[in-house]
Amino acid sequence: MNLRSSVDIITEWDIVAARQLGRNEAKDVGFGTVDQARITTAISELARNIYLYAGKGKIEIRQVTEGNLRGLLVIASDKGPGIVDVRKVMEDGYTTSGGLGAGLPGVKRLMDDFKIETVIGEGTTISASKLLR
Amino acid sequence: MMSRIPILKLRDCLIVSIQWELDDQTALAFQEDLLDKLHTTAARGVVLDLTPIDFIDSFIAKVLGDVISMSGLMGAKVVITGIQPAVAITLIELGIRLENVVTALDLENGLEKLERELED
Numbered sequence: 001m002n003l004r005s006s007v008d009i010i011t012e013w014d015i016v017a018a019r020q021l022g023r024n025e026a027k028d029v030g031f032g033t034v035d036q037a038r039i040t041t042a043i044s045e046l047a048r049n050i051y052l053y054a055g056k057g058k059i060e061i062r063q064v065t066e067g068n069l070r071g072l073l074v075i076a077s078d079k080g081p082g083i084v085d086v087r088k089v090m091e092d093g094y095t096t097s098g099g100l101g102a103g104l105p106g107v108k109r110l111m112d113d114f115k116i117e118t119v120i121g122e123g124t125t126i127s128a129s130k131l132l133r
Numbered sequence: 134m135m136s137r138i139p140i141l142k143l144r145d146c147l148i149v150s151i152q153w154e155l156d157d158q159t160a161l162a163f164q165e166d167l168l169d170k171l172h173t174t175a176a177r178g179v180v181l182d183l184t185p186i187d188f189i190d191s192f193i194a195k196v197l198g199d200v201i202s203m204s205g206l207m208g209a210k211v212v213i214t215g216i217q218p219a220v221a222i223t224l225i226e227l228g229i230r231l232e233n234v235v236t237a238l239d240l241e242n243g244l245e246k247l248e249r250e251l252e253d
Contacts, residue, residue, distance in 0.1 A: 037222070
């Protein structure tokens, strides 16, 4: 099973659309209220990063199964400038926007699994997933 | 699409109940509306109730933190009430500390706390 849905991030309103989609998907999978809030918040942060740093991109949400566990995979992709120092953006408190967006370490803590692929000048893809336990 | 958050006055306090998910523009408009209302009513305290809110991201947290500091500059104290368990958990995991923010479990406790703070 691999149900997918996505939202293009172009304006601020798309951030709202992406997190609403995420919440609905999280509910659909059967996550409880705390995990729903974690997933919704993580999507909001990832969508805001796209809006702030890349201008536009896409949030894709897939329902996944791993073994006999169900879960959600969130993929945030953009064709923006890429991340120069990935280690640095994973440090708590690092910001280039004056504190808009909590940063990626927070998103990593909210989700179970977190991966960044980035190429300078080509873009960034961040995948974050959470399984229903 | 943007909607405005109603701000009520009760004695020398303002009461705000945020009833739906905040988008960026609504949050920023609220910041200005609240400061304007503090200015025109000379209220000394604000209770900001977030009971129906089921998630707060870093942007909304920043707007709320800022409006509390701004209200402080205008001589008003703000108490936040009704933060849901899921919201408290995700804010801390996200790495957001709303430091020096007075909070209370619900509106009733919040008003009592505010009245005590204003007496000091």
